[in-house]
Amino acid sequence: MTTQKPSPSRLAMVPFVSVAHMMEIVNGIGSAKMMTELAEYIERDFRRWESFDKTPRVAAHSNEGVIELMPTSDGENYGFKYVNGHPKNMRDGYQTVTAFGVLSNVDNGYPVLLTEMTVLTALRTAATSAMAAKYLAPKSARTMAMIGNGAQCEFQAIAFRALVGVEEVRLFDIDPAATAKAARNLAGSGLRVVPCRSKEEAVAGAEVITTCTADKQYATILTDNMVGAGVHINAIGGDCPGKTELHRDILLRSEIFVEYPEQTRIEGEIQQLDPGHAVTELWRVIMGEEPGRRTETQITLFDSVGFAIEDFSALRYIRDQLERTGAYIELDMLADPDDPRDLFGMVRRAS
Amino acid sequence: MTTQKPSPSRLAMVPFVSVAHMMEIVNGIGSAKMMTELAEYIERDFRRWESFDKTPRVAAHSNEGVIELMPTSDGENYGFKYVNGHPKNMRDGYQTVTAFGVLSNVDNGYPVLLTEMTVLTALRTAATSAMAAKYLAPKSARTMAMIGNGAQCEFQAIAFRALVGVEEVRLFDIDPAATAKAARNLAGSGLRVVPCRSKEEAVAGAEVITTCTADKQYATILTDNMVGAGVHINAIGGDCPGKTELHRDILLRSEIFVEYPEQTRIEGEIQQLDPGHAVTELWRVIMGEEPGRRTETQITLFDSVGFAIEDFSALRYIRDQLERTGAYIELDMLADPDDPRDLFGMVRRAS
Structure with a gap:
């Protein structure tokens, strides 16, 4: 059997799940069913709690609120969520909490998913x-x-x-x-x-x-x-x-x-x-x-x-829905020169 | 004078600078000029070093490499970079280092820029x-x-x-x-x-x-x-x-x-x-x-x-080039219900 190396130019693209995509996923699966499935992912990750690299979230506080990064890893995947909490936002017509997150491959550090997490956090919290x-x-x-x-x-x-x-x-x-x-x-x-x-x-x-x-x-x-x-x-x-x-x-x-x-x-x-x-x-x-x-x-x-592990579970879940739902676009987010050492040449040749 | 509140639905969109956009920016400005301008931004931020919220990067180490988050804030903007370092990646045709970053508004926690930073990190480092x-x-x-x-x-x-x-x-x-x-x-x-x-x-x-x-x-x-x-x-x-x-x-x-x-x-x-x-x-x-x-x-x-402040300077610089270069797309990354408390209704109405 020949194992084929995934094409790097394919890996340079990161699937992105927008808010519109997330709503499509929720409505397609149904919120009750989706939260039931999410709870299974979360419970499965809680059962292997000790295999996670855990750290309290990294918070930047200001007078108006807080911006936090919540990373964790199980040694195979790495995930983090960016989330803000600004109680006064609502007064101005903004969300108190908005969030997005990334799931990555620990072996090579490449992101494999970028997703909105405002809606997803509401689902995983519940x-x-x-x-x-x-x-x-x-x-x-x-x-x-x-x-x-x-x-x-x-x-x-x-x-x-x-x-x-x-x-x-x-x-x-x-x-x-x-x-x-x-x-x-x-x-x-x-x-x-x-x-x-x-x-x-x-x-x-x-x-x-x-x-x-x-x-x-x-x-x-x-x-x-x-x-x-x-x-x-x-x-x-x-x-x-x-x-x-x-x-x-x-x-x-x-x-x-x-x-x-x-x-x-x-x-x-x-x-x-x-x-x-x-x-x-x-x-x-x-x-x-x-x-x-x-x-x-x-x-x-x-x-x-x-906690970050709940977001990690939610990121894993969404990644596993990508193929089934097709609700994502691919972003040209990672530089991928033909020769990894030739970043400069890649930039120049693009002109 | 009437001050008009920015439309929330506008703010729900986050400008995204892809690798292709970044190369367009570099080639448009010229790498020597761009690094000179970047150095000015970095030097200006180094001059107000003490006004930054500084923290050592948050690193997740594995046998193959490291994934890091590098946040910082000057009280007005908040920025972080995601960056991996995997020396063995090159052997497999991947980049040793890839990166992306986000700049946000501290007052409401909303991201105002998402950008590739593999190319940008090379520029800011130099x-x-x-x-x-x-x-x-x-x-x-x-x-x-x-x-x-x-x-x-x-x-x-x-x-x-x-x-x-x-x-x-x-x-x-x-x-x-x-x-x-x-x-x-x-x-x-x-x-x-x-x-x-x-x-x-x-x-x-x-x-x-x-x-x-x-x-x-x-x-x-x-x-x-x-x-x-x-x-x-x-x-x-x-x-x-x-x-x-x-x-x-x-x-x-x-x-x-x-x-x-x-x-x-x-x-x-x-x-x-x-x-x-x-x-x-x-x-x-x-x-x-x-x-x-x-x-x-x-x-x-x-x-x-x-250090994170250098990335912060680079993020500020790229944000300041958005209008001049037009090299970005807008991502539907933040949920923006008409009523901030009606996230659920927004999802349901999308079906």
């Missing part, structure tokens, strides 16, 4: 939350309260329906227009949608409480008396220093599960706690090394900040 | 070397030895002609084909090109010695006896842990200038020295805070590893 809830929420959970009805809300609702079996979502946002938007989008999703006029009304009867608000400040979206026995809290919004959503007392009553403690202690709800406070790594629960939910009455908390 | 040599090489320097005639060679030669006044380059490479390639490319450049059969022959009479070889190992491209009094050494090739080009004794006889000591001590020639060994930061020389070359007989060494 897929991760729902995947965690499979292990942490009460098995009987059918009702979810959603505090914060912004860009992440509907994705969470649909992922929890697909992966956890949630049937009712109870929506609350300080801006009723956001709740109306989410309710409109979720009509026909198969979920029973209940817009609520207060946080207290939203959490009534909910076995799962999802918080995803966007304020960059110590906020108290949930107070201690709002969280009853047996509840699973899916805390999404607290994801940078100074940005938390839960009252500290709730944390002290909860068993806390995190992605990567080194990062979560800086960015998550647990930045409010002593650095030595016990937390459980989610991957150990998935591996069966640590218990998830132990009793019907305990409060579980997934203190999610979003 | 521009930086020549800019440093303006301060460090003997004023009378007209002859440069170039050990290593790979992808970086011709750019260095042309930048040193344009910025330092070098008239003769003496080429040596362990592969005579590389030397022949460089000589061919430099014919008509205005430089007197002298191919040499040994390193010793190449350095004879040279006031500047540039080393740019690509081996990932402790190599000894220059030995102590090859470096006479008054020479300026421009050491480009040693740029990661375990990769050096100069014999330690040369370092001990030289006054050493570096970009960012924290990074150079890990990656540069000075990784061979005691961590406390005195070095001078180039930006301080440019600012007049520290002397550059003090005597005609001293040996100066620019231990260059390439």
Whole structure:
């Protein structure tokens, strides 16, 4: 058998998935199915957690927000995400969070995918939350309260329906227009949608409480008396220093599960706690090394900040859809002289 | 006066400069002129060194090479470069180094430029070397030895002609084909090109010695006896842990200038020295805070590893050429729903 070397001029091109392509992929596969498949990719990568090169994200903070790079590698592929977080953007008609990402081949360092990740991050975040809830929420959970009805809300609702079996979502946002938007989008999703006029009304009867608000400040979206026995809290919004959503007392009553403690202690709800406070790594629960939910009455908390491995899984997933969907173009992003040492000659010959 | 808010849908598009565009830009401006202009941008940014948010690059090492992210920010713009270094790539017909980069707006986190940086890095590296040599090489320097005639060679030669006044380059490479390639490319450049059969022959009479070889190992491209009094050494090739080009004794006889000591001590020639060994930061020389070359007989060494600020300058430069050259396309890279909170609705409406 002859193995044919891939043509370098082919490899100099990088597939690019635009926002329009990503929407085509989501609508082609269906958001519920896509998040279910994404959750499988993420879970598979969490099962080989120790084979990843992990590092806390590299953040550049400013008065208005943060720009972050989140790299990771499994030794075969390397991925990173660029993501910003600018709470005030919304006021000006921009997205609070936008993102794009790259997947590369570790052996030769060549990128194999460039993709928008604003939409993809929304999908992977919801897929991760729902995947965690499979292990942490009460098995009987059918009702979810959603505090914060912004860009992440509907994705969470649909992922929890697909992966956890949630049937009712109870929506609350300080801006009723956001709740109306989410309710409109979720009509026909198969979920029973209940817009609520207060946080207290939203959490009534909910076995799962999802918080995803966007304020960059110590906020108290949930107070201690709002969280009853047996509840699973899916805390999404607290994801940078100074940005938390839960009252500290709730944390002290909860068993806390995190992605990567080194990062979560800086960015998550647990930045409010002593650095030595016990937390459980989610991957150990998935591996069966640590218990998830132990009793019907305990409060579980997934203190999610979003970790690079989830983006890596999402990048792998999108790369694997390229052939099936054809939703990409190729970018002439890598110089490829006939003789690798003749970069100068390549430039000159182009004139 | 009415200030008009830029349309978000316009901002959702990111200008992309492909390899073909970059070659069009280089050939349109001319490589000598472009490196002169780049050196001005770099020098201007070195003059405001302390206003930058600096961090050593984030590297993912593997057996075959390294993938790095090099971010920096001046508080107004944020830039990063993705770059790989895979010495064995050349054997397979791939580039040892490929790169791309992004420039963003700090205020809202939105990228404003995505560009190839394989060609651009070659230009900025040579521009930086020549800019440093303006301060460090003997004023009378007209002859440069170039050990290593790979992808970086011709750019260095042309930048040193344009910025330092070098008239003769003496080429040596362990592969005579590389030397022949460089000589061919430099014919008509205005430089007197002298191919040499040994390193010793190449350095004879040279006031500047540039080393740019690509081996990932402790190599000894220059030995102590090859470096006479008054020479300026421009050491480009040693740029990661375990990769050096100069014999330690040369370092001990030289006054050493570096970009960012924290990074150079890990990656540069000075990784061979005691961590406390005195070095001078180039930006301080440019600012007049520290002397550059003090005597005609001293040996100066620019231990260059390439720093994020140089890439930042290059990104700024390319952004500033977009309008003048029109050499870019726009990529639909950022999701831009009419209502920033309605990401889900945007996706669904696209179906």
